[in-house]
Amino acid sequence: MRSRTPAVPRLATVAAALLGVLLPLLALGSPAHAAPAGFRVANGRLLESNGNDFVMRGVNHAHTWYPDRVSSLAHIKAKGANTVRVVLSSGDRWTRNDAADVSNVVAQCKQNRLICVLEVHDTTGYGEQSGAVTLSRAADYWIGVQSALTGQEDYVIVNIGNEPYGNTNYSAWTADTKAAVQKLRSAGFRHTIMVDAPNWGQDWAFTMRDNAASVFAADPDANTVFSIHMYGVFDTAAEISDYLNRFVTAKLPIVVGEFGHNHSDGDPDEDTILAVTRQLGLGYLGWSWSGNGGGVEYLDMVTNFDPNQLTSWGQRIFNGANGIAATSEEAAVYSSSGGDTTPPTAPGTPTASAVTSSSVTLNWSAATDATGVTGYDVVRVSGTSETAATTTAGTSATVTGLAPTTSYTFAVYARDAAGNRSPRSGTVAVTTASGGSAATCGVSYRVTNEWPGGFQGEIVIRNTGSSAINGWTLRWTFPDSQRVGNLWGGTPTQSGAEVSVAAASYTATIAPAGSVTLGFTATKGGTNPGPTAFTLNDSACSLA
Template sequence: MRSPTATVPRLAAVMTAVLGLLLPLLALVTPAHAAPTGFRVENGRLLEASGNDFVMRGVNHAHTWYPDRISSLAHIKAKGANTVRVVLSSGDRWTRNDTADVANVVGQCKQNRLICVLEVHDTTGYGEQSGAVTLSRAADYWISVQSALTGQEDYVIVNIGNEPYGNTNYANWTADTKAAVQKLRNAGFDHTIMVDAPNWGQDWAFTMRDNAASVFAADPDRNTVFSIHMYGVFDTAAEVGDYLDRFVAAKLPVVVGEFGHDHSDGNPDEDAILSVTQQLGLGYLGWSWSGNGGGVEYLDMVTNFDPNQLTSWGQRLFNGPNGIAATAKEAAVYSASGGDTTAPTAPGTPAASAVTSSSVTLSWSAATDANGVTGYDVVRIGGGAETVVATTTGTSATVTGLAPATSYTFAVYARDAAGNRSQRSGTVAVTTSSSGGSPAACGVVYKVTGQWPGGFQGEIVVRNTGTSAINGWTLRWTFPDSQRVTNLWGGTAAQEGAAVTVTSAPYTASIPAAGSVTLGFTASRGTANPSPTAFALNGAACTVG
């Protein structure tokens, strides 16, 4: 959400008339070769996989800034919504929502029988807003968390990037949007894709409106939905109606992805937005549930995330004429799936065996589910992304095609017949051997050498208890609380969540038989500071103490 700062231009009447004639001729429908596995677009309408027409009635929720407010999804559902648009971050401007968090959001949406529209907010106002990133960068983020989205096409719509241009260079929106859509399709995304308008989402220059047909045609699946954000630009019923009517006449799918009852750039006509979308059978998603700041706190629908404290805006949107309570219909997929929205329990942390220079066998304890677990996905974790490397119906799998003397981290997800996906298992660190042999044996001594409020200093002694020298090593452990390494000497540290990986420095790479090296580090901490209980050196579990 962000308002424009430029004066809204008005097109000449003759141009309006010409465009009104041309847009319907440019409209395209889903081609016969496209076979979306979940939501799909046909003749300008958004359909579920069953063929049921689906009209979004919901709100936006600022998850990336308030990750502890995940219970808001249940409250939003209780107010009658059938859809929630969830704010995520690629990590470029705010804290990155990793694969596990995205999977949890999707799981919570499904548990609460909501359709999830997931959006990356870091693109907001690109070209004008400092720090904003490109749609291509947003597409890279979606690819990095793809394993959390694969198989969720019935429940998830991917909104590539929020308001991807401000009021500078917005003519580039068309080419950039086509390229981002195609990037996701080439990566294997079968989801319905949503694209936001430029001009801070409000499209006052009509770039999206006038180029929507060509963008739709550039999607090989013909499965793209357009999202207009209606704030001060749309302050009359005529403007609201004219904009939306043109998409409907052209059989191009459109939703109002954001709107409010007031704004610093003008007073949007929320009554017109609600009545016109209801008349045309179009979706809308109000901004936003709670947590607004920067002078737009009036856009909160509830006070301090309390569902029992509806604001006047929340009362209007949920309970007023053409509002959510009066018009929302739950997605048919939740009835079609027998109502099973409960994910399996997480599988046990995998154990590694038979480690060679190119493969490893992983085994784990089974997950449970009331309707039965149908399979498991083994994922490789690295660089902030997860990649599915094996699928199986059993509780073990052999991962092949690995590089010699390379460190990997693996985890497992479970799935049930309804497509629900479990939370991720614990992770296991594995380092392949250089010649097919077993990793060296090791011992670790971990101790805290000093601490202060919010931080501490630690020392790790790594001992080679094997019979031959270690030349090059990777040490892994998982912190049991909220500790995070801030500096380390004796190696190079990387941390994802609680999992820490340290790669040897040149001067500590060699550990002779019966020899040792010492690492030092500083880290942040919470109130408690419990010590890790397990370490692995080159994939082999070390004795501790």
């Protein structure tokens, strides 16, 4: 769940004259900016590429923590939303969402006719929250997944980093935000960029409000939108109206990127947030669809990701006065005259070959598309859930990291140049080969280095039997939400707290009385207890 301080100072009454605040904002000239490729900002408004005003009406979805819930995007659209803000991770605090996953998210947004606001959550509360990373680090992540975003400027807004400062050293927000925007522009990003406020997104010290003009002017494309998060700080109508009206008067684009009907730091005035944003023609994105924890489960809009179980908060934001159903208008890019929204045909049902204890090769017949198929996504299917397995430009792929003597079901999607995703192919069931002899084993586990939000670990597997172990899979469960990032000596997969490592070619054989060593890096929360049990080829190992 997202980090949040238990309390923040309340919004102070602003005694300074409005003129003194606005003059420096209005005095800014209009430098010769490059014309944005898709969404753009003009005269303080967010416009689509055709010049239409676009007002966000949507919700946040915690994709990085629930990657198997991509079907939620269709459910969010069905409730009337025109936008979804999607939580991603740079890999610094949670499992990294790679370019293939980002491409899939964008394709799903487009298939469901939603505008995608993509945000990196690892920056949350930087300077105060353990493990949080800088906006510069978030910009590096975006550059790393740029291939998934190039050409999607009509459909995607890049929210550099969530709540990038807590309540410590937040005065650095202005310079850091300018630098991050310019880093993305220098890398070739032409998207509209969204920037969150400091103070856990709530800007109670007015750092963003009072420096927004200079941040906007620092964007070579003049295509930056500001995002305020409204929780306990914004618990009166006067505070909400004053903050938003200052941006509108100064002709600076502003959206309410997060808000709720209640929070641990106070009771936000959601009715005023909804009413004033409608009055001013401003966008809003409520927090959040489902999956909240840490004591704020009441912010779920639906229970257990079930679109048929709206909570009271869900009823309010979707169906209440000034809510999404009553005020949302679909982006014009999805109209019959705008953009390629026709998906490819479904690929052929895959066939399996070269099945080993840890891998399988899949082949399928090509999909067709009027503008051409650009690639395929292979997924593992379990019930109604899907997990990304691999991506490829061709019609064959080898999926690795599987467990021995385990049944899997696979399917394939096709993607076109516009990011549209096809219907799913038929499925193929595969059972992997045996992983080798049952093991007589011992395992030692230790942390070799540790830092806020992460650590490096070492695992030694010892063969305590009288015959060689030929091929193995090691499994364990982390007790406190640790997640493996990189691992050497094997191929890791992780589902929730459960980790499975298949042997690498050079570690697959362990001689009697011999051992192999694995090393890895991982993220962690506030504590870092070690696993209490390991199995090798499904046999329990003693702990050394």
